[in-house]
Structures are given as C-alpha cells and as structure tokens.
Amino acid sequence: xxxxxxxLDYKNCINCRACEVACKEENGVELGAEKHRIWVGSNNPxxxxxxxxxxxxxxxxxxxxxxxxxxxxxVCPTNATYYNDDGIVLVDSDKCILCTYCMNACPxxxxxxxxxxxxxxxxxxxxxxxxxxxxxxxxxxxxxxxKVRTFGDLDDPNSEISQLLENREHFxxxxxxxxxxxxxxxx
Amino acid sequence: MQVEISRRKFLQGSVAxxxxxxxxxxxxxxxxxxxEEHHTLPENITTKTGTGKAENIPFLCGxxxxxxxxxxxxxxxxxxxxxxxxxxxxxxxxxxxxxNAGIQTxxxxxxxxxxxxxxxxxxxxxxxxxxxxEAYEAILNGxxxxxxxxxxxxxxxxxxxxxxxxxxxxxxxxxxxxLVGEKIGSPNYVDEISICLETTLGAYVNTIxxxxxxxxxxADYLIIAxxxxxxxxxxxxxxxxxxxxxxxGLKTIVLDPRFTNTAxxxxxxxxxxxxxxxxxxxxxxxxxxxxxxxxxxxxTKHGVGFEEYKNHILSHKYTPEWAEKIxxxxxxxxxxxxxxFMAAEHPIYYQGRRSVFSKNDFQLRRAMAIFxxxxxxxxxxxxxxxxxxxxxxxxxxxxxxxxxxxxxFDKDGIAIPAQKTGSWIVFRNMVLEGKxxxxxxxxxxxxxxxxxxxxxxxxxxEFLKKMDLNVMIDILPSDTAMYADVIxxxxxxxxxxxxxASYGFLEPAIVQRRAAIKPLFETKVPEQIYKELAEKxxxxxxxxxxxxxxxxxxxxxxxxxEEEEKYYKANGFDLADAWEKPVEEANKERVAKAFGxxxxxxxxxxxxxxxxxxxxxxxxxxxEFQYYPDNKKYYTTRKDALKVVFNFKNLTKKGVDAMPTxxxxxxxxxxxxxxxxxxxxxxxxTQSGTTNNMMLRDLIPTNYIWINSRVxxxxxxxxxDVVEVKSSVGKITIKAYPTEKIAPNQIFMLHxxxxxxxxxxxxxxxxxxxxxxxxxxxxPVYGAAVMHETNVEIRKV
Numbered sequence: 011x012x013x014x015x016x017x018l019d020y021k022n023c024i025n026c027r028a029c030e031v032a033c034k035e036e037n038g039v040e041l042g043a044e045k046h047r048i049w050v051g052s053n054n055p056x057x058x059x060x061x062x063x064x065x066x067x068x069x070x071x072x073x074x075x076x077x078x079x080x081x082x083x084x085v086c087p088t089n090a091t092y093y094n095d096d097g098i099v100l101v102d103s104d105k106c107i108l109c110t111y112c113m114n115a116c117p118x119x120x121x122x123x124x125x126x127x128x129x130x131x132x133x134x135x136x137x138x139x140x141x142x143x144x145x146x147x148x149x150x151x152x153x154x155x156x157k158v159r160t161f162g163d164l165d166d167p168n169s170e171i172s173q174l175l176e177n178r179e180h181f182x183x184x185x186x187x188x189x190x191x192x193x194x195x196x197x
Numbered sequence: 198m199q200v201e202i203s204r205r206k207f208l209q210g211s212v213a214x215x216x217x218x219x220x221x222x223x224x225x226x227x228x229x230x231x232x233e234e235h236h237t238l239p240e241n242i243t244t245k246t247g248t249g250k251a252e253n254i255p256f257l258c259g260x261x262x263x264x265x266x267x268x269x270x271x272x273x274x275x276x277x278x279x280x281x282x283x284x285x286x287x288x289x290x291x292x293x294x295x296x297n298a299g300i301q302t303x304x305x306x307x308x309x310x311x312x313x314x315x316x317x318x319x320x321x322x323x324x325x326x327x328x329x330x331e332a333y334e335a336i337l338n339g340x341x342x343x344x345x346x347x348x349x350x351x352x353x354x355x356x357x358x359x360x361x362x363x364x365x366x367x368x369x370x371x372x373x374x375x376l377v378g379e380k381i382g383s384p385n386y387v388d389e390i391s392i393c394l395e396t397t398l399g400a401y402v403n404t405i406x407x408x409x410x411x412x413x414x415x416a417d418y419l420i421i422a423x424x425x426x427x428x429x430x431x432x433x434x435x436x437x438x439x440x441x442x443x444x445x446g447l448k449t450i451v452l453d454p455r456f457t458n459t460a461x462x463x464x465x466x467x468x469x470x471x472x473x474x475x476x477x478x479x480x481x482x483x484x485x486x487x488x489x490x491x492x493x494x495x496x497t498k499h500g501v502g503f504e505e506y507k508n509h510i511l512s513h514k515y516t517p518e519w520a521e522k523i524x525x526x527x528x529x530x531x532x533x534x535x536x537x538f539m540a541a542e543h544p545i546y547y548q549g550r551r552s553v554f555s556k557n558d559f560q561l562r563r564a565m566a567i568f569x570x571x572x573x574x575x576x577x578x579x580x581x582x583x584x585x586x587x588x589x590x591x592x593x594x595x596x597x598x599x600x601x602x603x604x605x606f607d608k609d610g611i612a613i614p615a616q617k618t619g620s621w622i623v624f625r626n627m628v629l630e631g632k633x634x635x636x637x638x639x640x641x642x643x644x645x646x647x648x649x650x651x652x653x654x655x656x657x658x659e660f661l662k663k664m665d666l667n668v669m670i671d672i673l674p675s676d677t678a679m680y681a682d683v684i685x686x687x688x689x690x691x692x693x694x695x696x697x698a699s700y701g702f703l704e705p706a707i708v709q710r711r712a713a714i715k716p717l718f719e720t721k722v723p724e725q726i727y728k729e730l731a732e733k734x735x736x737x738x739x740x741x742x743x744x745x746x747x748x749x750x751x752x753x754x755x756x757x758x759e760e761e762e763k764y765y766k767a768n769g770f771d772l773a774d775a776w777e778k779p780v781e782e783a784n785k786e787r788v789a790k791a792f793g794x795x796x797x798x799x800x801x802x803x804x805x806x807x808x809x810x811x812x813x814x815x816x817x818x819x820x821e822f823q824y825y826p827d828n829k830k831y832y833t834t835r836k837d838a839l840k841v842v843f844n845f846k847n848l849t850k851k852g853v854d855a856m857p858t859x860x861x862x863x864x865x866x867x868x869x870x871x872x873x874x875x876x877x878x879x880x881x882x883t884q885s886g887t888t889n890n891m892m893l894r895d896l897i898p899t900n901y902i903w904i905n906s907r908v909x910x911x912x913x914x915x916x917x918d919v920v921e922v923k924s925s926v927g928k929i930t931i932k933a934y935p936t937e938k939i940a941p942n943q944i945f946m947l948h949x950x951x952x953x954x955x956x957x958x959x960x961x962x963x964x965x966x967x968x969x970x971x972x973x974x975x976x977p978v979y980g981a982a983v984m985h986e987t988n989v990e991i992r993k994v
Binding site: 019021022023024025026027028030031032034035036037038039040041042043045046054055057058059060062064067068069138139140142143146147149151152153154155156157159160161162170 | 241242243244245246277278279280281290291292293294296298300426427428432435436439440442443445456459460461462463465466467468525818819820880881891892893895896898905907936937938939940941
C-alpha cells in the first residue's frame with residue numbers, strides 16, 4: 011500500500027507534449043485531439059508586440075489530481091469511480107453509466123469520454139500498465155525531456171517525491187476547494 | 198466492451214484506394230489491407246501495453262536528425278511502446294513527442310508496402326505493384342513510360358555525371374552515397390545540407406575549428422538567437438537548457454522575430470528584424486572592443502588577426518546606436534547584453550542550428566563564433582567545447598574509376614562550392630535553365646522530399662519532370678515520390694538494424710539501432726536494397742563502361758575472359774561488393790575490432806557502449822543518470838592547438854570578406870501592404886516527414902499563418918479564416934492565426950505541411966507548403982538556400 015502522488019517542476023516544461031503522446035501509447039488512449047488523460051495548459055503572453063510580458067506565458071502540465079477528497083468520486087451514482095489501495099482515483103468502466111456527473115464535478119476538467127467503451131476515462135497513474143509490471147515511473151515521467159515529473163509514494167519519507175516536497179516550495183491547484191490534490195507544483 | 202476501429206478495418210476502409218491500371222492492382226493500392234502471414238499488425242491504433250511477456254529492443258530514433266536512444270517494447274511481434282534509453286549520454290533518458298509517436302510511422306496505413314512502377318503520368322499517382330526484381334529491372338531497362346539507366350548511360354557514353362542523386366539525413370545515407378556516388382560513379386549529389394545549416398557549420402569550423410557543443414549544463418549566460426530549443430528539440434541542448442532557465446542559473450537572452458516557446462522561458466526577448474542578427478553581433482562586438490572587455494590573454498594566445506578585427510569593428514563604428522535602427526533592438530539593451538556577457542563566468546552565444554536565414558548568414562556565424570571567442574569561453578567547462586569522439590574502424594570501399602565522368606557544375610554565383618554535396622538550388626536551376634554543360638537525365642532519390650524542402654516547389658516539379666528516370670527509396674509516398682518512375686519501399690527505422698554510429702563531444706558513446714520487428718509487408722532494409730540494385734546494375738553498366746571508357750579498354754587489351762572478370766572485381770566495377778556482409782555482421786566486426794567482444798555484447802543489449810560504462814554509469818535520482826563522472830568529461834581537449842581566426846585573409850581570394858562587415862543592402866524593409874515570411878519548426882513535427890503521423894496530428898492538426906492581431910483585425914481576418922499567401926514564385930492557402938507574437942509586417946508559418954501527395958491521407962492538402970512560396974535565393978558563400986528573404990501578399994479568400 012502506498013499513497014501515490016506526483017511533483018511537477020513545472021518551470022522546466024517547454025510544452026512539447028511528449029508526456030501526452032507517451033501516455034496515449036502506453037495506455038492505449040483513444041486517438042483524437044480531445045481524447046487525452048494529460049495535457050499542458052498554456053496561455054498567450056500579455057501585451058502587444060514587441061512589448062510582451064514573458065512571465066505571463068506559462069506552461070502548466072496537468073491531469074487528474076488524484077484528490078484525496080475527490081468530488082468525482084462523491085457524485086458517482088454507481089460507485090464506478092473509486093480509490094484503489096494506493097489512493098489512485100480510478101473508473102470501473104463496467105460500472106460506468108456515462109451519466110457524466112463526475113465530469114461536471116471535477117474542478118480540473120480531467121475526465122473525458124472514451125467513445126470506444128462509451129465510459130468516462132482519466133489518468134490512472136499507469137497503475138494497470140507500468141505499475142502493474144513493477145515499474146516505478148509513469149510513462150509521462152519517464153519520457154519527459156526536461157524531467158518535469160517525479161512520481162512516488164508520499165507516505166515513504168525517503169522517496170524522491172517526499173524529499174522534494176520537504177525541501178522545495180510548492181502549491182496545489184484549486185487548493186481552496188478542499189479536494190486535497192496529490193499533484194504538487196514546485197516553485 | 199471495446200468498439201475500437203480495428204486497424205485492419207482502418208486499412209481497408211481508407212479512402213484513397215486510387216491506384217488504377219494493371220489487372221492485378223485493381224484493389225491493391227499503396228494502402229492495401231492484404232497481409233502476409235508473418236506480419237503482425239496492432240489491433241488498435243494505440244495499443245495499451247500489457248503485463249505479460251515483452252522484449253525490449255534498443256533502437257535509435259529516426260524521426261528527426263538527433264538520434265535519441267530508446268527501447269522498443271515488443272509484445273507478440275507488435276511494438277506497443279517506445280521508452281527512453283537511460284544509457285545514452287546524448288539523449289539523457291528521454292523521448293520527445295515525435296520519438297514517442299514513431300510507432301505510428303511504422304504502422305502508418307499509408308506506408309509504401311510494395312515496389313511500384315509508374316503506369317500513369319508523373320504526379321498523378323498511378324502505379325502498379327510489382328516484384329522487387331521487376332522494379333530493379335525497370336530501373337535498368339525502363340518501361341514504355343520511362344527510360345532505364347542502361348539506355349541513358351549508353352546514350353551519354355558512360356558519363357556517370359548524368360545521373361543525379363539526393364538523400365536526406367540518416368544512418369543509411371552513407372550507403373546510398375556509396376551506391377550512386379562511389380559505385381555508379383556520379384558526382385552530382387545534393388542533400389539536406391544546402392537547405393539546412395551549411396553556413397553555420399562552415400563558418401564555425403573556419404573560425405574556431407569546430408561547430409562544437411554548447412555545455413548548457415554549466416553555462417551561466419546564454420544568448421540564443423534564431424534558434425528555438427523549446428520547439429526544435431536538439432539533444433542534449435534542450436534538456437540541459439530548460440532545467441536552468443527562469444532565474445535558475447542560466448540567464449537567457451532570446452532573439453527571434455516571433456515570440457517562441459523558447460522566448461517564453463527567457464529573461465529577455467528581443468524581437469529582432471529578420472536578417473539583421475549580424476548587426477546585433479557587430480554592435481555587441483563594438484562594445485566589447487571599445488570597452489576592452491574581452492579576454493586579453495586568450496585572444497593574444499589563440500587569435501589570428503585580432504588587432505585587425507578590433508580596428509575593423511571600431512573604424513566601421515558598429516555602435517549599438519547604429520544597430521538599433523537596423524535590428525529593432527534598443528541600443529541600451531545591446532550595451533547591457535554585451536557587458537553582462539563578458540562579465541559572466543561561462544557565457545555562451547549559442548551557435549544555432551537550422552536553415553540559413555539571409556544572404557549574410559555565413560558572416561553572421563563568423564561574427565558569432567568570434568564574439569564567443571572574445572569571452573575566452575571555449576574548450577572549457579561551461580563554454581563551447583570541442584570534446585572527443587570514439588573512433589570506429591572505417592569501412593573501405595573499392596571505388597571504380599570512370600574516364601567518361603564529368604565534373605559537377607553547380608557553381609554559378611558561389612564562392613566556395615561544396616564538392617560533395619553541392620547546392621540544391623543552383624544544381625536544380627542550372628539544369629532547368631539549360632546552363633548545365635551536359636544533361637542530367639535521372640534522379641536517384643532516397644528519404645528526401647525536395648518538393649517540400651527546397652524553395653520554389655514549382656521548379657522542383659519541373660526539374661523532376663525533365664528527367665528520363667526518377668527512382669525513389671522511401672517509407673511513405675511523399676510529394677516527391679509521386680514524381681518517381683520506380684518506388685522502392687524501405688523498412689522504417691524500427692524494422693531495421695542500422696550501421697553503428699559514434700557520437701562525440703562531452704560524453705562520447707557508440708550507439709546501435711537494432712531492428713525491433715521484421716520489415717512489414719514487402720519492405721526491405723536500405724542496405725539490402727543497395728546490394729540488390731547494385732547486383733542488378735553491375736554487369737550491364739560494366740558493358741557500357743567497356744564500350745566507352747578508353748582507360749578501361751586500354752587496360753583490358755589482350756586480356757582473357759577470366760582476366761577481365763578479375764579486373765572487374767579488383768577495380769571495384771562489381772557494384773555490389775560494398776555490401777558483402779549484412780549490417781549486423783559488419784557492425785559486430787567493427788565494434789569488436791575497436792573495443793572488444795564485451796563491448797559488442799553491451800551494445801547489443803543496451804544499445805550504447807563507451808569505455809568504463811559499467812563503472813561510470815549510475816542513476817542519480819528517478820529521472821537523471823550520470824554517464825561520465827565530471828572529471829572524466831571531455832571539457833578541454835584542444836588546449837594549445839586552439840585557434841581563433843578573426844581575420845580570414847584567404848577568403849578574399851574567393852571574393853568573400855575576410856572579416857564580417859555590414860552592408861546597407863541588408864537593412865530590413867518590407868514594401869507597404871506586404872509581409873516578410875518567416876518559417877520554423879515545432880516540437881510536434883519534423884518537417885514533411887511526420888505530417889501523416891496520426892498521433893502527432895492530434896497535437897497539431899494543421900499549420901496556420903501567424904499574423905499580427907491588429908493587422909488581422911484591420912483586414913477583417915479572424916482565427917481560422919482561409920487566406921491566400923502569395924509570393925513571386927507561388928501561392929498557397931492556409932488558415933489564419935492572429936496573434937501578438939509576431940510583428941505587424943511579418944508572418945510566420947510552420948514548415949512541412951501542405952502535402953500534395955494524395956497517397957498520404959492525413960498530410961494531403963492539409964495546411965500550406967512554405968517551399969511553394971519561398972523564393973529560390975542563395976547566399977553567396979556555399980550557395981545555401983536563404984529562407985527568410987521572401988516578401989508575400991495576403992488576401993482573405
């Protein structure tokens with residue numbers, strides 16, 4: 011049993027989206043521009059050419075935050091969305107009735123409809139692929155050119171992620187909602 | 198239950214089943230769903246990796262020029278995932294989006310699957326499927342639609358120079374050069390270099406003795422101009438750089454006409470006018486000379502002509518105030534940058550690595566290399582390093598001598614013509630304009646798409662139509678392939694073992710690409726194709742040589758049949774003798790000879806080898822590895838031999854300035870109502886080679902024309918509107934992307950889109966092809982294509 015989370019050194023991100031492709035290939039994610047478990051949020055810089063604000067152009071990798079108080083899980087009428095033993099939020103596609111309550115409830119827009127199964131799909135932290143084979147990294151972490159991501163067990167004080175969170179300033183997205191996300195952005 | 202479209206259905210349901218003609222081919226197109234027994238195709242387009250048995254085969258990525266290393270996960274004969282290889286110091290345990298999506302190149306339903314012979318007109322895409330032998334036979338003897346090489350060389354009296362050839366970058370390129378250049382004997386070769394970074398390589402080598410490698414792990418100040426490492430990923434530069442930008446150790450100054458993802462990571466971004474970087478560097482140099490900020494000991498010890506250069510810069514008064522008007526960069530920013538650069542401990546003016554921008558590009562790169570040298574930050578940690586390379590035994594080629602072969606001619610308007618690789622534009626245009634001293638009658642092409650890469654596509658089409666024979670070896674039915682008479686389908690890089698390669702600089706290593714799966718359909722590895730084609734051509738072409746080559750005739754006088762056969766073999770006229778061993782065997786021999794049997798084992802297993810690897814290589818954290826300990830890295834290798842050529846006097850003999858000099862004709866200006874066209878790359882695409890990749894198309898569906906949002910609004914152009922972009926050489930239609938990330942008098946588009954081959958379903962007609970509108974201008978030193986000197990008009994359609 012572990013409590014898995016991910017730390018993101020997001021300033022390293024160059025918006026290349028290697029993570030998105032690695033995720034799709036690893037996990038057999040449905041093809042399509044709108045079908046992705048992870049993505050990179052980006053925005054245009056403020057200002058007018060040539061006076062643009064560099065600091066306003068930010069790349070923010072995102073995905074399911076694997077909240078400890080996950081709103082998606084709370085609203086699911088069939089218990090299709092559940093926490094596994096390692097605290098990973100998953101969807102049991104056999105139970106999913108595509109009511110999409112979870113998609114509306116998720117404050118991070120982390121869910122989409124897999125039109126092959128007609129159920130809701132999302133990041134699994136590679137639990138049924140890489141972790142199931144005993145690997146210790148997710149596909150997105152392993153491939154990242156600038157090494158943005160560190161995945162690991164938050165309950166293990168010696169894990170790299172625990173060390174990073176111990177020693178670096180960090181923040182969570184929409185922390186005020188009380189969802190207790192397990193993705194941590196390093197400053 | 199999954200209701201995914203199975204790949205088999207996808208193949209059969211594909212829309213472009215348009216091959217017509219020969220009886221056997223009514224439904225057998227490039228896209229046929231027919232499969233041979235041994236071909237295992239994935240069931241789905243994206244295949245979830247399993248938890249059962251799998252092989253992990255080390256491969257070297259072939260989706261761009263970088264050659265990153267990875268492991269291919271193969272389950273039941275299907276490649277299900279490509280993972281980064283943690284042993285290769287160059288690619289540092291990563292794969293970019295394109296590297297990950299390489300699977301989709303191998304399993305691209307539009308792939309060339311069988312040899313094809315043209316049965317329609319050039320460009321109309323009508324081919325018939327033939328056997329390999331029929332294809333080779335057609336190259337030798339032609340068909341009723343085109344002539345064979347035998348006929349051509351007979352008519353040209355064995356002048357092998359009438360056969361032109363081209364090949365884009367890659368590990369099997371050298372073999373193709375051996376086949377057509379050394380063995381068949383043509384000097385008329387053009388490749389990607391004259392449409393790429395020729396001036397940069399040439400200027401750096403001639404100025405500081407190397408193009409070098411920027412040690413971005415240890416640098417503390419970086420000027421990166423016209424290079425976009427966040428989007429045009431280069432290993433290891435991209436990975437090293439962005440871990441340290443944004444006030445984390447590497448102060449970064451970006452010059453680019455548009456606001457790139459690299460600019461977004463910078464401390465400062467200067468929207469330099471296109472083609473005026475040289476004025477910026479000259480002004481930086483002026484400040485450094487005027488204020489004596491340079492490393493005096495270093496320039497005294499290593500410089501050639503330093504005082505002359507100093508006088509040159511000061512007497513021309515290349516002041517920041519002067520440069521401000523030319524570059525659009527404020528003078529005070531130039532002063533600040535020059536002073537900061539020289540005050541930094543490890544400053545780097547990044548060499549850049551892309552195509553030639555403007556006609557002054559050679560002098561720009563000279564000025565950059567010199568400016569770097571003024572800091573003294575060469576051949577040391579945190580600077581531009583020379584490094585080391587692990588030597589592999591060279592493979593000898595027995596090259597025949599042909600008396601009738603004429604010299605290459607593409608030298609019009611070029612000061613220093615490249616003997617081996619020539620100039621694409623000058624070569625093509627001289628042939629088209631009838632200026633060549635003898636005809637070019639055939640083009641042998643491989644892994645190269647000049648219709649999308651060489652400026653002025655209309656001329657390239659005309660050039661190819663002029664040929665009596667066009668042959669293409671490739672993976673996909675590219676725009677250029679549609680002008681070939683014979684198409685030979687090659688195995689993709691995941692299906693072949695390639696000649697072993699050595700990568701040098703700071704942490705040198707030997708790498709090998711191993712085939713992850715067998716070649717699909719009837720495709721073959723390139724070296725096998727070279728060998729078989731050579732076998733087919735060898736004797737018939739030998740007969741032509743005997744008929745016209747007086748040297749050979751003299752040598753053969755009075756010789757018996759057996760003696761003649763001996764002569765033929767001894768003098769390299771047996772064209773196939775360069776491929777006696779399969780690639781795997783040749784690799785093993787070379788590696789074992791240089792580094793021993795154990796090295797070979799390591800290479801086979803890990804894909805990478807370097808001396809002391811077992812001792813040096815270790816994991817530092819979940820993401821990072823040590824390849825060489827710091828004290829074993831090749832930071833300093835040149836030492837006293839290091840030479841910096843400030844004043845390159847010999848250049849004047851060729852009509853080239855000995856020292857970088859600005860001319861007013863290079864000032865940036867755009868006529869009213871027009872725009873300067875700027876092109877570039879993106880992290881999700883490698884030029885035209887990846888535009889049919891389904892996975893990458895999800896990331897970038899098409900290319901857009903970037904136009905300043907205020908200008909767009911004046912013209913009533915909104916996001917997604919289709920506009921016509923017209924230059925003096927052509928026009929394209931493309932969707933608009935209004936943005937403040939570009940100047941009001943400039944437009945930008947991604948290179949590589951706008952495919953014209955109907956056989957590539959995803960790429961066909963999608964977006965615009967920049968080569969169709971870029972004017973075919975060259976810079977005067979090497980004859981390299983200049984990409985940013987075309988003005989265009991835009992109109993909403």
